[in-house]
Amino acid sequence: MNPEYLSVLVDQLSEGFLVTLQLLGLSAMFATVLGTLLGAMRVSPIAPLRAAGAAYVEVFRNTPLVVLFILAVVGLPELGLLRDSFFSRAVVALSLYTAAFVCEVLRSGINTVEPGQAEAARAIGMGFGGTLGLVVLPQAVRAVIPPLVSVYMALSKNTAVAAAFGITEATYQFKQLVEEFPGSLYYNFLGIALGYALIVGALSIIGHLLEQRLVTAR
Amino acid sequence: MTTVLFDVTGPRGRRRQLWYTVLASIVLTGLAAWILRELWKQEQITPDQWEAFVQPAIASALLEGLVDTLSAAVAAIALALIFGAVLAAGRLSEHKWLRWPSHAIVEFFRAVPLLLLILFLYLSVVGDRVGSFWTLVLAIMLCHGAVMAEIFRAGLQSVPRGQTEAGYAIGLRKSRVMVLILAPQTVRSMLPAIIAQLVVVLKDTALGYIIGAPGVVNVAERIYISPEYRNPLAVGIFLAAVFFIINYALSKVAVGLEARLRRKGGGTIQLQHVRGVRR
Numbered sequence: 072m073n074p075e076y077l078s079v080l081v082d083q084l085s086e087g088f089l090v091t092l093q094l095l096g097l098s099a100m101f102a103t104v105l106g107t108l109l110g111a112m113r114v115s116p117i118a119p120l121r122a123a124g125a126a127y128v129e130v131f132r133n134t135p136l137v138v139l140f141i142l143a144v145v146g147l148p149e150l151g152l153l154r155d156s157f158f159s160r161a162v163v164a165l166s167l168y169t170a171a172f173v174c175e176v177l178r179s180g181i182n183t184v185e186p187g188q189a190e191a192a193r194a195i196g197m198g199f200g201g202t203l204g205l206v207v208l209p210q211a212v213r214a215v216i217p218p219l220v221s222v223y224m225a226l227s228k229n230t231a232v233a234a235a236f237g238i239t240e241a242t243y244q245f246k247q248l249v250e251e252f253p254g255s256l257y258y259n260f261l262g263i264a265l266g267y268a269l270i271v272g273a274l275s276i277i278g279h280l281l282e283q284r285l286v287t288a289r
Numbered sequence: 290m291t292t293v294l295f296d297v298t299g300p301r302g303r304r305r306q307l308w309y310t311v312l313a314s315i316v317l318t319g320l321a322a323w324i325l326r327e328l329w330k331q332e333q334i335t336p337d338q339w340e341a342f343v344q345p346a347i348a349s350a351l352l353e354g355l356v357d358t359l360s361a362a363v364a365a366i367a368l369a370l371i372f373g374a375v376l377a378a379g380r381l382s383e384h385k386w387l388r389w390p391s392h393a394i395v396e397f398f399r400a401v402p403l404l405l406l407i408l409f410l411y412l413s414v415v416g417d418r419v420g421s422f423w424t425l426v427l428a429i430m431l432c433h434g435a436v437m438a439e440i441f442r443a444g445l446q447s448v449p450r451g452q453t454e455a456g457y458a459i460g461l462r463k464s465r466v467m468v469l470i471l472a473p474q475t476v477r478s479m480l481p482a483i484i485a486q487l488v489v490v491l492k493d494t495a496l497g498y499i500i501g502a503p504g505v506v507n508v509a510e511r512i513y514i515s516p517e518y519r520n521p522l523a524v525g526i527f528l529a530a531v532f533f534i535i536n537y538a539l540s541k542v543a544v545g546l547e548a549r550l551r552r553k554g555g556g557t558i559q560l561q562h563v564r565g566v567r568r
Contacts, residue, residue: 116298116306119313133488133536134529135495137506142525145513149522150331231402235499242405249412260409268400 076252080262087244088266094161094230094240095270099223101166106173113178116199124174131171136232139164144236161233165226172222180215181207213285220278227270241266328522338523341512354508355531361422361504362491365429369490370483372430373437380442383463391438398435403428404496411500421502429493433486440482444475481547488536488543495532505531 112124131139143164144157153159184207192206234242241263248259298306328334341347379391398406407428410416416424448471456466498506506528513524 117309117313119310119317123313123317129537130529130533133492133533133540135492135506135532137495137498138525138528138532141506141510141513141521141528145521146333146525149333150327228400228402231404232496234404234408235496242402242408245405245408256409256412260405263405264397264401267402267405268397271400 076255080248083244083248084262084266087241090238090240091230094165094233095227097162098165098169099226102169102173105166105170107177109170109174110177113174114181128171128174131168136168136229139168140232140236157237161236161238165229169222169226176215176218176222180211183214184210216278216282220274224271224274228267333522338520341518342527347512350508351505354503354505357503358494358505361426361494361497365426366487366490368430369433369437372434373441376434376438377441380438381445395435395438398431403432403493406432407496407500421500424500425497425502429490433490436486440479444479445471448474477550481543484539484543488539491536
């Protein structure tokens with residue numbers, strides 16, 4: 072293995088994973104906000120809101136991510152939206168897709184909270200917002216963390232799809248490196264796979280820590 | 290369901306909810322109408338955008354592509370089930386030299402993005418030998434086999450210990466206990482989870498177009514990049530609709546099956562409790 076390859080490998084990988092982490096961070100943030108909103112819609116007493124939330128989840132969960140990427144990355148500029156940033160369009164696709172899963176996780180988390188808790192909240196005169204925000208959601212969070220972490224893990228792997236749409240993240244660098252150094256296929260693959268494994272592992276550790284903190288907090 | 294979050298309302302509450310319902314309906318309908326109007330005004334969903342789909346040659350090519358996509362999904366899920374069963378058996382083995390490698394393989398393929406694996410296999414000797422279709426199938430098999438192994442393991446471990454012990458007590462060997470006692474009891478409980486995974490596999494076959502594997506996305510891409518049509522939004526909406534119809538039907542089957550099994554008293558494996566499920 073020549074030394075030039077090693078330095079290029081390190082450069083390209085750090086550059087690529089930086090973009091991967093940016094994609095992951097921004098999409099996770101937007102997906103969580105949108106997903107929480109959708110989750111609240113799905114448990115609300117207003118029937119049209121429930122229907123709209125359910126429709127969103129069904130549509131986005133059953134559509135391949137690649138198709139959403141085609142719609143966002145190739146389609147949005149046709150409407151004159153986000154014309155000059157491939158990156159923002161990729162974030163749009165990833166966030167819209169992941170929000171559906173966040174919503175489902177939150178909804179099933181809300182269902183794990185004892186009905187007596189919500190009844191007690193209502194008995195002391197709290198409305199829908201108070202019951203959900205002050206009593207049910209804080210308790211649901213704990214049950215929600217493991218499945219939510221697994222949604223973010225899936226998201227971190229899904230960011231790889233952006234490579235096919237010209238975003239220079241880690242999987243894109245794989246293609247570049249293989250073209251530059253023909254004999255390096257296996258090293259590149261293992262190096263990049265290791266990078267993703269580190270991200271997934273870090274997420275899992277953060278999830279465990281959070282879970283433990285919240286267990287003692289009760 | 291979560292109706293417990295709000296009370297059965299009195300006359301005032303009902304009136305208020307009615308107002309909110311009307312308001313929400315107006316806002317949501319308005320939003321949908323505005324989006325459709327904008328799409329129409331920007332000439333993205335006008336009739337000329339859909340002309341491609343009624344051309345007999347293109348329609349039949351799309352249909353052929355869909356058949357390719359479905360066969361890739363079926364082949365991949367069949368192979369993933371086999372690979373997953375082997376890995377699960379390895380992980381539950383008494384022998385360290387089987388348990389460790391199986392564990393490592395499962396962990397590795399759960400952490401690797403599918404697209405990275407597809408590109409790697411495609412550029413390696415595998416891609417040259419078997420072509421893009423089977424490269425796609427193999428990559429999905431490896432990734433989803435690891436998920437299947439976790440589903441199988443969760444299923445086998447959910448059978449009460451007494452069952453295994455009873456098997457040993459009547460003199461069965463471990464492999465016999467697995468085949469005669471554990472497997473028949475778990476297959477039923479895993480069925481909904483497996484069908485739900487099929488939805489994910491079908492969505493993942495769409496990735497094949499990136500290496501040029503035959504499939505409906507591949508055909509559709511050729512429509513919107515052709516100078517004649519250039520209609521990415523219409524094509525995207527068409528593709529989303531195709532996948533939505535198939536996947537929605539599949540997930541309804543999974544949910545229905547789960548409800549039926551639960552009525553009959555059998556437990557089922559909850560997918561979200563299986564670690565590292567792909568989405």
